[in-house]
Amino acid sequence: MAGRDNSTSNRKLDLAARAAWLYYIRGRTQDEIATELNVSRQNAQRLIALATSEGLIKFRMDYPITECVEMAERLKDRFGLVFCDIIPGERRDEAPVAGIAISAAERIESYLSSKAPAVLALGTGRTLRAAVAQVSSMERPQHKIVSLVGNLTRDGRASPYDVAMRLCDRTGAQCYPLPTPVVADDIEQRKLLQSQRWYKTVSSLVLQVKASFMGIGEIGWGSPLHVDGFITDQELADLVSSHAVGEMLGWAFDQDGVLLSTAFNERLTAPPLIVPAERPTIIMGAGAAKAPAIRAALRGRLANGLITDETTAVRVLELD
Amino acid sequence: MAGRDNSTSNRKLDLAARAAWLYYIRGRTQDEIATELNVSRQNAQRLIALATSEGLIKFRMDYPITECVEMAERLKDRFGLVFCDIIPGERRDEAPVAGIAISAAERIESYLSSKAPAVLALGTGRTLRAAVAQVSSMERPQHKIVSLVGNLTRDGRASPYDVAMRLCDRTGAQCYPLPTPVVADDIEQRKLLQSQRWYKTVSSLVLQVKASFMGIGEIGWGSPLHVDGFITDQELADLVSSHAVGEMLGWAFDQDGVLLSTAFNERLTAPPLIVPAERPTIIMGAGAAKAPAIRAALRGRLANGLITDETTAVRVLELD
DNA sequence: CCAACGTCCGGGCAAATGCTCAAAGAAGGC
């Protein structure tokens, strides 16, 4: 028999897909599904759970909630956005990653669905990673995905969130990662890295992007940039003391969305941000902590597109 | 206050959308949702049910089930199809309209998502109606939807399944319905109807279609064409005795997929079918009763695309 | 060959869900 591991896992996923199909689309009960698929009731339930957790089956909302739309319009007006999507909020304060991911995935799909070859640029982070996981797999070899941020941590480990690569896997697009640390050790090293050929490839692609998608981080203890090990404690402290409130792709900015000219920003290996944003540049993120960063980024025209939730949207507008 | 009816219904749908969002996307329980939205637990459950039945929230499967893919390949090979999607089957013999509708909706969306103006042609029927209901609403005024079949029953009632119109509502596309009965009373009347200006508009559009989508019906007592009142008992009897096994858009054909030259076909008001199908012409339908009709249509090259379920697919291949 | 470990399975149970029903409430007719 053929390679057992792969084949059994496929068989299992097939079964899981069937179970989920029967459950969500045909509306059968787990008991009926169990009979249909000749498994125990518990197994049917496990299969359904597997299918949802593996993203075999997806939930999409296709209804514009009045308040969300209104909020999006207000943000568009206030900050001159070309795109804004607000997902429903909740009183709880955990960030609704799943929802943002779905919205972002739809947006990404809309670019990928075009026949004409397009270049999309991606940042990193948990949210973007979740978003990419929500993108349907499709055969789109004509497109190019370029990573706007190095995929190595300081110590050379590959980032667990190599988002561009994942998206290319799912879509068959051509991948242009940035095989460098996010920040170089010093300006010399950055110059060296940027003189490499792949850097020139990436930076010329960046000029052709149809749209960019990136997370947004707040600066502070517990901020994503820090807990994921992209920057050291010392660097974080420096950023805080130079009044950084947020970062996109590592570029730190102050409360007016002005990029800081700190030592830190000078060491970033990525191509520079285009300010004010010209092509659709969409930031995504939610949570009370991120609101000041989002507001700053939008004020400074570092981004012209936003995906967030109602709660955060309200805060962003209040802060202003 | 403004028009109460519309406003309350919107408010309700908004709430339903929120409930469904929290339930399916955030994974909250109905109790939590009830608290969050300040409604009773009961109401939360009703809102979620409403949202699913109204299609506010959608379930999509994004996983190619091995057996379905294989079956699709076999059908493609056997009948020279340009497109084939097989959805999972079940032992039960009711037709899985919902699943077929979803697949068709995705296919329709893929055409509508293109920026370049496109013309799509639609038939009628329950399945197609369900499919259109699954299409996401979007703003696509550049496209044209043309109806391939009259939208009036014999006695002048508008068909409850005016599918083209519905799709245009959801997408903002331009609608070209066929404001005639499906069948004229006699050949003279058909000639008269076809000399009208709108008929020329429609038939010239038909030549430009990017793709056509239509249901397929079997001929017999209880067949869709008959129970929906498009044809009389007498007409049905005539069709049966002239060995019709199926129809697409009203055009009856025999077991080899050859269009019949019966009085009935001569009275159809729609533009003639293009045989063999040139552009993607996708038929959809499932159920044991439809299998012979599907096989015939594919043999006769009346269609070159198919959406059906596993069970029906097996039958179609067995019959051959 | 056996033991130790990890995985998978199904029974059982508590929580969550869907449904029925009777009562309250709103809309409309007289």
Add this chain to the structure above:
DNA sequence: GCCTTCTTTGAGCATTTGCCCGGACGTTGG
């Protein structure tokens, strides 16, 4: 204004679902 009728509401209850756990099964290393 009052009665009729249709809709909406929440309580109660049967069903369905999610999850824990002990046991079976399979795998690895001795």
